[in-house]
Every structure is written in C-alpha cells, then in structure tokens.
Amino acid sequence: MDPRFNGIKQRLLCAARTLWPAGRRPQAGTSPAPRPDDELREALRPARAQLTRQGLIDRMMAGALAAVGAAVGLLLFARLRPVEGPWLWCGLAAAAALAGAFALAIWRRPTWGRVAAAVDAAGLAERAVTALYFSDRTRVTEANETAQAFIAAERRDALQRLKGFDAAKTLPLRWPVRAWRGLATGLVAVLLLALWPNPMAAVAEQREAVRKAIADQVKAVEKVRREVEEKGAGLPLKTAAELQKTLEQLLKELKKAGPAEEALKALGQAQDKLAELAAAGERAKEAADGQALTDLASELKGTKAGQSAGEKLAAGDAKGAGEELQKLGDEAANLGSSDRRELAGALDRAAKSGAGEGPVAKAAAQAGKDLAGNDPGAAALSLQSLNSAVQAAMGAAAGSQAVAKAQSAVQTSQGAVVTAGQTGQSGSGSSGSGTGGPSGTGPGGSGAGSGSTNTEAGQRGEASNGPGSTNPGGASGNKTGTYEKLYDPTRLGGEGQTSLIGGRMSEGPSETTDSGQVSAGAGSLRPYDEIYGAYSREAMTAIDRAYLPASLRDLIKQYFSSLDPGPGR
Amino acid sequence: MASDAAAEMAARFTAVVGEVEREVGRVMVGQRDVVRQVLTTILAGGHVLLEGVPGLGKTVMVKTFGQALDLKFSRIQFTPDLMPADIVGTNVIAEEPSGARRFEFQPGPIFANLVLADEINRATPKTQSAMLEAMQEKQVTVGTVTRALPKPFFVLATQNPIEMEGTYPLPEAQLDRFFFKVLVCFPKVEELSEIVRRTTTGFESEVTRVATGEDILGLARLARDVPIAGPVTDYAVRLLTATHPKDSPSRKVNQFVRYGASPRGLQALVLAAKIRALLGGRFNVAFEDLREVAYPALRHRFFLNFEGEAEGLSTDDVIADILESVPTGAH
Numbered sequence: 001m002d003p004r005f006n007g008i009k010q011r012l013l014c015a016a017r018t019l020w021p022a023g024r025r026p027q028a029g030t031s032p033a034p035r036p037d038d039e040l041r042e043a044l045r046p047a048r049a050q051l052t053r054q055g056l057i058d059r060m061m062a063g064a065l066a067a068v069g070a071a072v073g074l075l076l077f078a079r080l081r082p083v084e085g086p087w088l089w090c091g092l093a094a095a096a097a098l099a100g101a102f103a104l105a106i107w108r109r110p111t112w113g114r115v116a117a118a119v120d121a122a123g124l125a126e127r128a129v130t131a132l133y134f135s136d137r138t139r140v141t142e143a144n145e146t147a148q149a150f151i152a153a154e155r156r157d158a159l160q161r162l163k164g165f166d167a168a169k170t171l172p173l174r175w176p177v178r179a180w181r182g183l184a185t186g187l188v189a190v191l192l193l194a195l196w197p198n199p200m201a202a203v204a205e206q207r208e209a210v211r212k213a214i215a216d217q218v219k220a221v222e223k224v225r226r227e228v229e230e231k232g233a234g235l236p237l238k239t240a241a242e243l244q245k246t247l248e249q250l251l252k253e254l255k256k257a258g259p260a261e262e263a264l265k266a267l268g269q270a271q272d273k274l275a276e277l278a279a280a281g282e283r284a285k286e287a288a289d290g291q292a293l294t295d296l297a298s299e300l301k302g303t304k305a306g307q308s309a310g311e312k313l314a315a316g317d318a319k320g321a322g323e324e325l326q327k328l329g330d331e332a333a334n335l336g337s338s339d340r341r342e343l344a345g346a347l348d349r350a351a352k353s354g355a356g357e358g359p360v361a362k363a364a365a366q367a368g369k370d371l372a373g374n375d376p377g378a379a380a381l382s383l384q385s386l387n388s389a390v391q392a393a394m395g396a397a398a399g400s401q402a403v404a405k406a407q408s409a410v411q412t413s414q415g416a417v418v419t420a421g422q423t424g425q426s427g428s429g430s431s432g433s434g435t436g437g438p439s440g441t442g443p444g445g446s447g448a449g450s451g452s453t454n455t456e457a458g459q460r461g462e463a464s465n466g467p468g469s470t471n472p473g474g475a476s477g478n479k480t481g482t483y484e485k486l487y488d489p490t491r492l493g494g495e496g497q498t499s500l501i502g503g504r505m506s507e508g509p510s511e512t513t514d515s516g517q518v519s520a521g522a523g524s525l526r527p528y529d530e531i532y533g534a535y536s537r538e539a540m541t542a543i544d545r546a547y548l549p550a551s552l553r554d555l556i557k558q559y560f561s562s563l564d565p566g567p568g569r
Numbered sequence: 570m571a572s573d574a575a576a577e578m579a580a581r582f583t584a585v586v587g588e589v590e591r592e593v594g595r596v597m598v599g600q601r602d603v604v605r606q607v608l609t610t611i612l613a614g615g616h617v618l619l620e621g622v623p624g625l626g627k628t629v630m631v632k633t634f635g636q637a638l639d640l641k642f643s644r645i646q647f648t649p650d651l652m653p654a655d656i657v658g659t660n661v662i663a664e665e666p667s668g669a670r671r672f673e674f675q676p677g678p679i680f681a682n683l684v685l686a687d688e689i690n691r692a693t694p695k696t697q698s699a700m701l702e703a704m705q706e707k708q709v710t711v712g713t714v715t716r717a718l719p720k721p722f723f724v725l726a727t728q729n730p731i732e733m734e735g736t737y738p739l740p741e742a743q744l745d746r747f748f749f750k751v752l753v754c755f756p757k758v759e760e761l762s763e764i765v766r767r768t769t770t771g772f773e774s775e776v777t778r779v780a781t782g783e784d785i786l787g788l789a790r791l792a793r794d795v796p797i798a799g800p801v802t803d804y805a806v807r808l809l810t811a812t813h814p815k816d817s818p819s820r821k822v823n824q825f826v827r828y829g830a831s832p833r834g835l836q837a838l839v840l841a842a843k844i845r846a847l848l849g850g851r852f853n854v855a856f857e858d859l860r861e862v863a864y865p866a867l868r869h870r871f872f873l874n875f876e877g878e879a880e881g882l883s884t885d886d887v888i889a890d891i892l893e894s895v896p897t898g899a900h
Contacts, residue, residue, distance in 0.1 A: 117800070117897070120855075126801055130853035133798035147794040149575035154796055154852035156572045 034136040036112050040155075043162035044112060044128065047119050050167040051110040054174065056102075061179040063101020067094035068186030075193040082204035084211070090190075122170045124161055131158035214263045217413035218254045221247060224409045246273040247406060254413075265551055267414045268558025274407045275561065292360035293393050295353045299346040305331075305339045306346060318394040322387055329383030333376030340379075344371035347386075363389040414562070529565035536560040575852060582788055582847050586612070588779040592637035595774040597630050598767065599760035605848075606751045606865050607634065607725065613840045614789050615748020616704050616724040618689075618739075618869060622731055625753045626764075631685040631725045638785060639778040640682035641719065647692035649735065653699035657709040674711060679703050682719055682782055686726035690736040697743055700724065704746040721782050721789075741828075741872065748837050750869035795843040797854040802839065804897050805859050809835045811891045812871045821890040825877030830870035837866040856897045864888055 036044060070093035078086040110118070116128035134140055134151045143151060225247040228240065253266030293313065300310025309324030328343075335343065347368030351361045367382040539560055543553050586608060593604050603619070607630065610617040619627045628644070635642030645656060658677035664670050678684065679700075689697065703709050704724055708717045726747070728739070744750075756764060766772065780788075811817045813829030822829075842858035849858070868884040877887075 113800070125851060125855040125857060126798060126853055127851070129800055130796060130798040133800070134796060143796070144794065146575070146578070146791065147796060149572065149578070150794055150852045151796045153572035153575035153579075157852060 034132065036132050036135045039159065040131055040135060040162075041112070043159055043165075044115050044119065044132075046167040047165065047171060048110060048112070048115045050171045050173070051115055051118055052105075054171070055108070055110060056105040057173060058176065059101045059105040060098065061176050061183070063098045063104075065179055065182050065186065066101070067097035068183060068190060070094065070097060072186055072189045072193065075190065075198075078204070079193075079198055079200055082200045082207055084204050084208040086198075086204070118171060119162065119165060122165075124158070124165070127154065127158040127161060131155045210263065213413075214254055214257055217263075217267075217409075218251060220409050221251055221254065221406075221413060224406050225251065228406065243274075243406060246270055250410065262551075264414060264558065265554050267410055268554060268561065270410050271407065271414070271558060272561055274410060275564075292350065292358050292364065293390065296347075296350040296360060296364055296390070299350040299353075303339075303342045303346045305335055305343050313390065316394070318391060321394070322391050325383060325387035325390060329380045329387065332371065332379040332383055335371075340371050340374075344368045347371065358393070359389040360386070360393050411562070532563060532565055536564070578791055579847055579850070579852065582791055583850065585780050585784060585788060586848060589634075589637050592776050592779055593630065593633045595776060596633040597626055598763045599756050600626065600630065600753065603751050603753050604630065606749055607631075609841055609844045609848075609862075610748045610751075611638070611721070611723050611785060612789050612792055612844050613748055613837070614721065614723075614786075615837065615840075616726070616746060618744070618747040618750045619725060619727045619753050620730050620750060621727070621753030622755070623729060625755065627727045627753055628685060628687060631683065633776055634725075635683040636776040637779055638683070639781045640721070640723075640785075642683045642685070643678040643681035644685040644687060645678050646687045647689045647696070649691060649693060651692045651696050653696050654711075656696065656699050657703065657711055660712060674714070674716070676716075677709075679709060680716075680718060682721055682723065684722075684724045686724055688728060689726040690728040690739055692737065694737050694740060697737065697739060701743060701746065719782075721785050744869045745831050745833050747869060749841070749865040751865055792844045792847055793840065795846055795852065795854060797839060797843065800898065801842075801854050801856060801859070804856055804895070805835055805838045805842070807895050807898065808838065808859060808863060808891060809867075811895045812867060812887075817891070818894040819887065819891045820894070821877075821882070821887045825873050825880065825882055826887060827872045827874040827877075830867050834867050834870040838862060841866055860892050863892060 071090040074090050116132045119128045120126045140148055140151055228243055250266055250270035254263055257263040257266055297310050297313035300306035309321055312320035312324055347364045351365035363386040367386045370379040370382040539556055543556055590604055607617050656677045656679050658675050660672040661675045662670050663673035707722050708715050809830055811819055814823050814826045817823050838859055841862035842854045845858045846854045864885055867888055
C-alpha cells in the first residue's frame with residue numbers, strides 16, 4: 001500500500017476514536033453474556049428497570065438536543081434558501097427526533113450483561129457478571145469439581161448480595177446538566193431566529209402560492225381531460241387523440257413543474273397546441289356550416305312534421321336529432337301534402353337564411369326541393385343526406401367546444417399561476433426582491449388573449465378575468481368588438497432611423513434629425529388588433545438576434561401567442 | 570453442599586496465607602505489600618524478581634519464607650566470575666572403595682525449593698542463562714542428563730537498580746520468566762525505628778513452620794480453580810494487548826514502548842488476580858484484581874524505546890496510562 005495512505009488511515013482512525021470513544025465501542029473478544037436463569041433475572045430486574053429509566057432520560061435528552069439542533073439548522077438554511085413552511089418542518093423534525101429517541105430507548109433496553117456490569121461497578125466486584133457468565137451451564141460442566149464448587153459458591157454469594165442491592169439508591173437517576181445547557185442554548189437560538197425577520201420568507205410564500213395554484217390547475221385540467229375523454233365522441237378521432245395527448249402532456253409537465261416559470265412554459269406550450277387544434281376545429285366547423293344548424297333547428301321547430309327533430313337539434317342532442325331526421329326520411333312518403341309543403345318550405349328557408357354554402361344548407365335546400373317535387377323516394381334520400389350533414393356539423397361543433405373549454409382551462413391556469421407568483425412578489429416588496437420580468441408579462445397576455453378568442457368560442461368570459469386584463473370578455477364577445485388603443489410601434493426594430501435628442505441648451509448646440517418614413521399612424525394610438533402584428537414580429541426578430549435562454553424565448557412567444565387577436569382581426 | 574466445601578477451601582487458603590504472612594512479619598518489619606506479592610508468586614508457582622537498594626531486607630525476607638514454609642532454602646550470590654556449573658552442579662570424579670573411579674553428579678545450589686539468586690544482574694549472561702531452563706522447565710541439564718528440580722521450586726532473585734557498573738542487565742527472555750517483579754521500597758520512619766529495635770537489641774524471633782511444600786502445591790492448585798468470567802478475561806487480554814505499540818489505546822504505549830508483553834504476562838495477570846480474589850474473600854476475579862496485579866505482573870515484560878528512556882519514564886507510568894485508557898468493556 002502507498003505509505004501516504006497509512007497516514008490518512010491513521011488520521012481517520014484517530015478521528016473515529018475521538019467521535020466514538022473506546023468505552024462506547026464494542027470491544028474485540030468481548031464474551032457474549034448468556035440469558036440469565038429465572039432466579040438471577042429476578043435479582044437483576046430492579047437494577048434493569050432503573051437503568052431503563054436512566055436510558056430513557058439520556059436518550060430523550062439526546063433526542064431533544066437533536067430536535068433543537070435540527071430546528072436551528074433548518075431555520076438557518078431557510079435564511080439561505082427559500083423553504084416553504086419552515087416551522088412545520090421544524091416541528092416535524094423535532095417530533096421525529098423525539099419519537100426516534102423514545103423508540104430507541106424502549107427498543108435498546110440495557111442488556112442483562114450491562115445490568116450486571118452496572119451492578120458490579122456499584123460495589124459487587126464482578127460477582128453479578130461472573131454469576132451471569134456461568135448461567136450458561138455448559139461453562140460449568142466444563143470445569144472440574146473444585147471449580148464447580150467455587151462457581152456454586154460465587155453464585156450464592158452474588159444472589160445474596162443482589163437481594164440486598166437497592167437499585168434506586170445505588171444507581172440514582174442522573175440528569176445530564178450539560179445536555180440541559182445545550183438544550184437551553186438551542187432554544188434561545190430558535191427564539192432569536194424566530195424573532196429575526198427572514199428575507200427568504202416572502203420568496204417561500206410565493207413558491208408555496210405557486211405550488212398551490214399549480215395543484216389547483218392540475219385538478220382543473222384533469223377535469224377537462226376527463227370530459228374530453230368521456231364526451232369527445234363528437235371530435236374527429238385524430239383531433240380527440242391530439243387534444244387528449246396535449247392535455248396529458250400538460251398535466252405531466254404541471255405535476256413536475258417547480259417554479260412558476262416552468263408551469264407557465266408548460267401552459268404556454270399547451271396553449272399553442274390548443275390554438276392549433278381550435279383553428280383546425282374552427283375550419284371543420286365552418287366546413288360543416290355550424291350556423292346553418294341553428295337556422296335549421298329554428299325552422300324545423302315551426303313545422304308539424306319536423307318539430308321534434310328541430311327541438312332536439314336546438315337542444316344539441318345529436319343522437320336524438322339524427323333519429324328524428326331518419327324517421328322523417330323513412331316517413332317522407334306517408335306525409336300529407338300540406339305537411340310536405342310546410343316541411344319543404346322550412347327547409348328551403350333554413351337553406352337560404354344561412355350562408356347557403358355549407359353542406360347542411362346545401363342538404364337542406366336539396367331536401368326541400370325534393371319534398372316539394374312530390375318525389376317521396378328522392379325526398380327520403382335527401383333527408384338522409386341532410387341527417388348525415390347535420391351529424392357531421394354537430395360533431396364539429398362539439399369538438400370545437402371541447403377544445404375551447406380546454407383552452408379556457410389552460411388560460412385560467414396561466415392566470416392563476418401568474419397571480420400566485422405576483423402575490424408572493426408583492427409580498428416580498430419589503431425585501432426588494434419584487435421584480436418585473438417574466439411573470440409581469442403574464443397578466444397582459446392573458447387579458448388580451450382572451451378578448452380575441454371569445455369571438456370564436458363564444459364562452460371566453462371567464463378567461464377575460466385573467467389578471468391584468470384591461471379588456472373585459474364581455475366587450476370582446478362579438479365579432480365587431482373594439483380593442484384597446486395602443487401606441488403604434490412604427491420605429492420598432494434595429495435598423496430604423498435614429499432620433500437624436502438634443503442636450504440642454506446651456507451645454508452646447510443641439511441637433512435633431514428627422515427620422516422620415518413614418519407611417520400615417522406613426523406615433524398615434526391605434527386599435528390593438530391593428531398593431532399586434534408589428535409588435536409580435538419585432539419581438540420574434542429580437543429574440544432571434546439576442547441570446548436568451550430557451551425558457552425565456554418560450555415565455556415571450558407564449559406572451560405574444562396569448563395576445564394574438566386571431567387571423568383577420 | 571458444593572458451595573460450602575468451596576467456602577471451606579477458601580477459608581483454609583486465607584488462613585494459611587495469613588499464618589505465613591504473620592510468621593514472616595515476625596522478622597520483617599513493614600513491607601506488607603512486598604510480602605503479599607512474594608507469597609502470591611509462590612502460590613502461583615512462579616519466580617519473583619525483587620528490585621531494591623541494598624539493606625532493605627530482601628535476603629532476610631526470602632530466608633524467612635523458607636523457614637515459615639518448611640522448604641529447603643539455598644542462596645547463590647551472583648558475581649561476574651560465577652559459572653553455570655556453580656549453580657546447576659557438575660560431574661566430579663568419585664573413587665569407589667574398590668578403587669574404581671566414576672563420574673558422579675554433584676548438585677548445585679539450584680537443587681532446593683527456595684533459591685535466593687542474590688544480585689542476579691552481577692553474573693555474566695552465560696551464567697544468567699543457566700537459570701533459564703531451571704526457571705521455566707523446573708529441570709537442569711548437565712552434560713546429556715536432565716535432572717528434575719525438587720517441587721515446589723521457586724527462584725527469588727534480587728537486583729540493585731542503582732549500582733549498574735559491572736552488571737549485566739537481564740535479557741528479555743530471562744525477565745519474562747519472572748512471574749512478578751516486586752519493587753522493594755525504603756521503609757517508613759516508624760518502621761525504621763522498629764528495625765533498629767529488633768536488630769540492635771537482644772531481640773530474637775522464632776519462625777514457626779506453618780506450611781509444607783505440599784500445602785503450597787495444594788493451595789496453588791486451588792487458586793487455579795477460581796472462576797473468572799469471560800468479560801473479565803477479555804479485560805485482561807485487552808490490558809496485555811494494550812502494552813503493544815501501534816494499536817494500543819494508550820498514547821504512552823504508542824509513543825514510548827518498543828515491544829509489548831508476551832502471553833506469559835497474561836497468564837501472570839489472571840493467576841495473580843485469582844489469588845488476590847481468594848485472599849479478598851471472593852470466589853470470582855474482579856476487574857480490580859487485574860488492575861492491582863498489573864504493575865508487578867507487567868512492569869518487567871515490556872520495554873521502553875529510546876524516547877521513553879530519554880523522557881525518564883518508568884514502565885509503571887505506562888501501566889498507569891494503560892489502566893486509564895483501557896475500558897473494562899462490560900456489556
């Protein structure tokens with residue numbers, strides 16, 4: 001072995017001996033003490049009970065010291081790093097230390113060998129240890145006759161002396177004074193740490209609020225996911241699967257998210273995905289001519305033959321409406337001429353009142369035409385076609401609603417997480433840790449974004465309550481809603497003309513250069529949806545130019561994504 | 570009942586020892602510990618090395634033991650010109666009445682029960698080594714013939730710790746064969762007065778023979794049957810191993826000891842502790858017995874290094890440190 005290791009080994013051994021004195025170490029070659037026989041056990045029992053009590057005192061005191069030490073350590077650590085609920089942790093650590101000490105005291109009761117040794121140390125001069133050692137009869141039988149006689153005499157002598165042994169008097173309970181001092185010192189330290197304001201407390205509170213908010217939002221998103229899972233039959237299979245996957249991914253990310261930034265990142269990514277799904281749903285819905293459904297339901301309710309189908313259509317009962325329309329097609333040949341005309345007229349009006357381009361409108365127009373044409377067979381077929389178109393349209397609408405609901409839930413989550421983060425930050429204002437930064441962008445994003453999507457989903461009112469929103473959902477709930485006016489960013493970007501601001505007159509000549517190429521609206525307040533694109537483009541260009549961590553890039557993208565008023569707005 | 574018989578044997582043991590001590594005390598003034606340790610050595614069947622300045626009564630004490638125990642006593646004064654044959658004996662030519670001549674063994678003074686080897690460190694190592702076989706094997710070999718020594722056989726050697734000129738320190742192997750090394754201290758003031766009274770007046774004391782060699786052998790066998798518990802034996806083992814440097818819990822041993830005690834030290838520790846227990850009225854060996862006999866049993870069995878010698882340490886200082894640092898290790 002390398003001689004250098006010998007030195008290290010010696011030092012380690014020395015340290016181990018210091019920490020674990022020889023008196024407490026198991027000694028090499030220590031003979032095991034046998035279990036005493038009944039008579040000897042009875043004689044030793046009072047001493048064992050006394051030593052057990054002493055062990056309880058010692059261990060509980062050690063446990064109390066450990067508890068106070070843990071509390072002090074934890075409180076000091078909570079000043080370096082934010083710890084949520086430090087007092088709770090202190091309490092738990094203290095309880096664990098005390099419970100451990102108590103359990104150890106009960107579990108590690110003094111052995112009979114130790115009891116015998118303690119009794120001997122109190123004046124029996126190894127009589128008890130010897131008697132205990134020779135309780136193992138094999139040790140006696142190995143001895144010769146004289147030795148056996150000595151062993152018997154020794155045992156009698158030991159038992160006689162043990163009977164007169166007053167354990168309470170000879171082994172009085174010792175109260176560890178040094179430990180008391182240590183305990184008192186520790187308690188004073190805990191008290192001082194409790195009274196001395198902790199600059200990390202506000203940060204910890206913020207984290208706790210964020211964690212709670214994330215936990216709440218996990219529940220909310222989980223609820224939406226279950227709804228999609230259970231009622232997502234109306235969605236195209238691919239869309240339903242993607243929506244499920246997106247929500248599951250979001251749940252996974254949220255569950256493992258630590259700080260608010262991580263949660264916001266996950267929520268932002270989910271938001272993007274849902275926006276894609278919503279756009280796809282919208283296109284599907286438009287293709288299916290959703291507005292025509294409303295008109296068809298309204299017209300059918302006014303007819304005798306189609307009243308039931310119209311009511312179910314209006315109630316959104318796709319299955320019921322399908323059955324009624326199927327029934328109507330089957331009975332088309334049996335309808336009276338007045339009923340047929342009435343139905344044909346209703347279908348015709350429904351076809352004309354809507355956009356007239358969608359499959360529902362077209363099918364309604366064809367069915368109306370066939371009914372009016374007195375051709376029962378063709379009418380039955382066209383009513384079946386109408387049924388198919390209606391089913392497809394209702395499915396698309398349901399899917400769009402589900403995606404919209406999911407978007408709403410995600411947006412609410414973003415708002416809640418940002419609010420939680422802000423709550424903590426505002427609380428930490430006194431310590432100077434409150435900053436603008438990523439979470440500061442959240443409120444604006446949430447508020448503006450909600451206004452834009454309301455027009456499509458028609459149920460974004462709740463999202464408009466997002467923090468920092470200046471655009472109530474109600475105001476943006478129609479297609480012609482007005483947007484808040486913002487400053488026109490005509491000079492955003494790096495390559496624009498530079499305006500030089502002159503110094504004070506007393507410090508020399510000033511020079512002003514006209515920037516030129518200013519748009520008509522430059523410098524003026526313009527509606528938000530008109531200038532959003534410019535801001536967004538500049539931001540994307542800027543983050544590509546400058547070095548930014550990926551998480552911050554995502555945050556900026558999410559911010560602008562949430563502000564997006566939508567295509568054509 | 571067995572325990573009653575044991576109590577009787579122990580009482581007999583104590584009584585005999587008490588009587589011997591009393592008889593020796595008729596001549597010797599004070600030195601009770603020394604007398605007890607010499608007697609312990611005799612009861613253990615070992616040999617004792619008495620160390621003390623001249624005039625402390627070492628020779629008188631040994632002679633008195635011989636008288637009190639009814640043992641054949643001989644005295645050998647060790648000098649530099651003493652030859653081994655002067656101790657063990659030699660073959661001499663003897664002439665028979667018929668005129669024939671033959672070699673006849675003439676036993677030396679070693680053929681006694683109690684041999685006083687006075688100033689043993691004055692003899693040359695060659696002569697000292699003549700004692701090795703006698704002390705360990707209790708026999709001597711002259712020429713090709715081995716002869717047993719009488720039983721019991723005890724060597725009580727003396728040496729002067731001060732006058733070192735012209736002496737030959739005993740080798741380690743020789744020292745290890747002594748059961749105890751007893752330090753004979755200077756008498757106390759009141760003891761000196763008594764010594765003067767006894768030696769400068771017409772005071773005469775008659776020493777009575779209170780025990781025979783057979784009695785001593787019987788008591789020695791009895792002492793060996795005293796039970797010793799495992800933890801107590803373990804403590805004795807730890808005490809012995811603690812005399813060895815490197816892994817000793819004693820700092821002084823690690824720093825100042827060159828070589829530790831041999832297993833004979835352990836035998837001496839336990840046997841002496843058993844005798845002490847019986848003399849203390851107990852049927853078992855206690856830790857305290859071992860601690861008490863550790864000094865005479867171990868002080869001559871381990872050796873200080875140069876640093877220890879330079880520091881002026883004695884082996885007793887090291888033993889004290891060992892006793893302090895080795896825990897009894899009771900469960």
